[in-house]
Amino acid sequence: MTDPHSFLDAPEGTREEIMRATYLALCEHGYAGLTIDRIGEEFPKSKSLVYHHYEGKDDLLLDFLDFVVDRFEAEVPLEDADGPRERLDAVLDHVLATPLPQGRREYLSAMVELRAQAAHDEAYREQFTRHDRFFTDRLVHLIERGIEAGDFREVDAEGVAAGLVATFNGAMTMRVTTAEDPVPTLRPALEAALHEYLLTPGASRGQAR
Secondary structure: OOOOHHHHOOOOHHHHHHHHHHHHHHHHHHHHHOOHHHHHHHOOOOHHHHHHHOOOHHHHHHHHHHHHHHHHHHHOOOOOOOOHHHHHHHHHHHHOOOOOOHHHHHHHHHHHHHHHHOOOOHHHHHHHHHHHHHHHHHHHHHHHHHHHHOOEOOOOHHHHHHHHHHHHHHHHHHHHHOOOOOHHHHHHHHHHHHHHHOEOOOOOOOOOO
16 A cells, blocks of 8 residues: 555665565566566675575565555654545555556555465464554544544544445456556546545545545
């Protein structure tokens, strides 16, 4: 759900350098073609350092996921200066950005490949559960703020947030696994649904596009 370039373009320390190397190798080779050796080829220091820190590919990838989730959580502010409507618009703008930048496409492709491993690997499943739970909780907080401010209707905040996260994850998967981008059609339909179900009667959609 986040673009890693902002914190991977200038890695600080060995771990961040390994994380960047992992990301670059994963984008180029995919999960099936990924090896420690290929990660080492993207690593600016001795390849032996990668082997020193990690027992194998999945051990490294799970740390990579942990790293991404930690950074995602750190970048989401607990409180926002903007009102709830404007913040929700900003979330839609970020997650459903159109057109999809190439760097974001590569990142989403990598995340979709790793999420697929969660279907049969408990360790991956726990990481993605943590990621989705955090994002859902932040949306619940946002929706509850909007209800308190009178901007949003008295809705089931948990249900709306869970629906949004499921929609975002579905759009993310479709954007990198199909030839057609669903977002140009999805975005206005989602905004209309939120306008009818979430925004208080007579309210405008703020910055939504």
